[in-house]
Amino acid sequence: MSGLRSLQVRLALSLAGVMLVAAGIAGTVSYRTAFHEVNELQDDQLRQMSALAERRHLATPLGLQDLDNHVVDVGARIMVQLLHKGAWGEVEGAEVPLPLAADLPDGLQTLEVQGQQRRLFIRTLPGGERVAVSQSTVVRDEVAHNAGKTTIVPIAVLIPVLALAMVALIRHMLAPVMRLAQELDERGDDQLAPLDDSEVPSEVLPFTAAINRLLHRVELALAQQKRFVADAAHELRTPLTAISLQAELLADLNLSEQAQPRLQSLQRGILRARHLVAQLLLLARLQGRDAANRDAVAVGFVCQSVLEDLLPLADQKQVVLTANVDMACSVCSNTMDLGAVLRNLIDNAIRYIQPGGQVDIDIEYRAAALHICVRDNGPGVPEHERELVLSPFYRGAAITGTGSGLGLAIVHNIVQRMAGSIALSASLPDASGLMVRIALPIPATDPSSLATPVLDVLHFQ
Structure with missing residues (x-):
């Protein structure tokens, strides 16, 4: 049902219907025209056979006896008969004799002979003799039918080719619209x-x-x-x-x-x-502010500064902070944005965790990206609210901390500007606790240039 809402599908189906109707009409007209023309051609063949008999009679009056009582064209089943003394002769090689009336008029006519439809052409010769050239209508119709089918075959082959070309053309014509839709989605x-x-x-x-x-x-x-x-x-x-x-x-x-x-x-x-x-x-x-003026920023030093600033708040709530940060890590950002991300993540964890809880921070390079992971053992966020908490001023129904509802929204905003991704999940097997994972692109500069020669990993506790 959803496919019928597509303009491309409806346009393709409509044009396909029109094309099939047009092909059907063209095929019918072509078949009937070919059928009629082949029958006309076979009538001309009967005339030519009678004319041949007349020429042979004029050249040799007794020569017609060679044609009498014979099937002249076995494939086309054309028979020639002569009128002798008021009676038509039998045809040698025919399935049945052809008893014809002696008073049949000259010209083309269709008669039923021995239960079989036959097409005849009768001609009176100059000497008074009469010659009849006949052919079974079954044979004639079969030949005409085969000729008609040959005119339909090209149309039948052309229909799928035209259908494929039509679909490709529709896609090409609607490509700018699809590009606009993709641009809006991205x-x-x-x-x-x-x-x-x-x-x-x-x-x-x-x-x-x-x-x-x-x-x-x-x-x-x-x-x-x-x-x-x-x-x-x-x-x-x-x-x-x-x-x-x-x-x-x-x-x-x-x-x-x-x-x-x-x-x-x-x-x-x-x-x-x-x-x-x-x-x-x-x-x-x-x-x-736009995303310009970004540079490679050493993550370890920014994280160390944030932890030092938040340590009094953690001591006040008796929260244990542990950090494992690779000092060689860097990210394409600026100090203010990266500091805001780390500060809000850690500050949120401290504010919403119970006294005596623990907050763990891990920052490392993995899978061609910088991964920041902050997890706590607090009450966590229900699964159906994990997308909502990324919106400004949203606080879950079970939240009892002193936060403002803006921390994760700020983090989400900055991560989007840095072309990164953010995911929330439970940090403990019983679905409690909260783990926020952020993946940020690695800068084009060599991250080892920002590493300190003495300290490789920051351990904070």
Whole structure:
């Protein structure tokens, strides 16, 4: 059923139907024309035989006796008879005698003789004798039928050839449309440039123009959204900083025991809000920047810096951090993007894991790509939500951490810009825990040029 929705299939089927009908009509007309012409030719053959008899009579009046009572053409079953004394003679070699009436008129005629249809041509000679040249209509029809079939064979052979040529032609004509569809499928979320319709058929131009207008509207809407997010984050950062300072001043005062827990709760809320604003600003910067100005970046040193920054947060939650990083690894990126990827992955793992948990980081070259793997033994993400958590502000129903819902969205955005891939899965046999695996392309430069001569592998714990 889905195949009938294809314009290419429907066009091919429609043209094939028209072609079959046309071929059927052409074949029928060709067959009937050939059948009729062959019968006409055989009538002429009967006339010629009678004319031959007349010429022989004029040359030798008794020569007709040689033709009488004979099957002149065995293959065509043409018989010649002479009228003697008011009676037709029998034909030697014929299956049955041919009793013909003596008063038959001259000319072509079809008679039933002994239950068999025969085609006759009767001629009266100058001396008064009459000659009859006859042929079985079965033989005549067989010859005409064979001639008609020879005219149909080229049409029957030509039909599949035309069908293949038609399918190839349709594919060639629709190739620009298919290329546009493939181009749209291969585009990233932020690639909203207009489609190139220079090779598109004129019938499809209104459709591509409508798509380009839609892409332009989407681009404007996304630009407005990005500006709103960036402006809102900037506007929120200043009052949050002021509130944070006021909370620190309150913490220095001698507050009552009832006020202390409320102040701590306020400080935690302020920290979450400041973290959210920082994530929003980072996301806005990433969405507003293209993939240019990238270079080979040493992954080991960036990872070491991120781990040092996040170590206080891990100590606060009593989370064990372990890292196994090949210091020779490099990736085509920039320090800010790579740091944001590692920071958000490790920060997410620390925030959502239970106190006393463990986070493992492994970075290595494998299968012509740089592989980054961050896994924890926390509650994990259900399988049906693993694609959703890559969207901004999505937090699973069972999530109890203090995250903002932007960490994995930022990672996903950066990985896409780096032409990499990201996959989420459970890290433990009981389907708990979360393992995030990222594969990034290796830069064209030699990665060994970024390795340190002393330290080959970074072990962090």
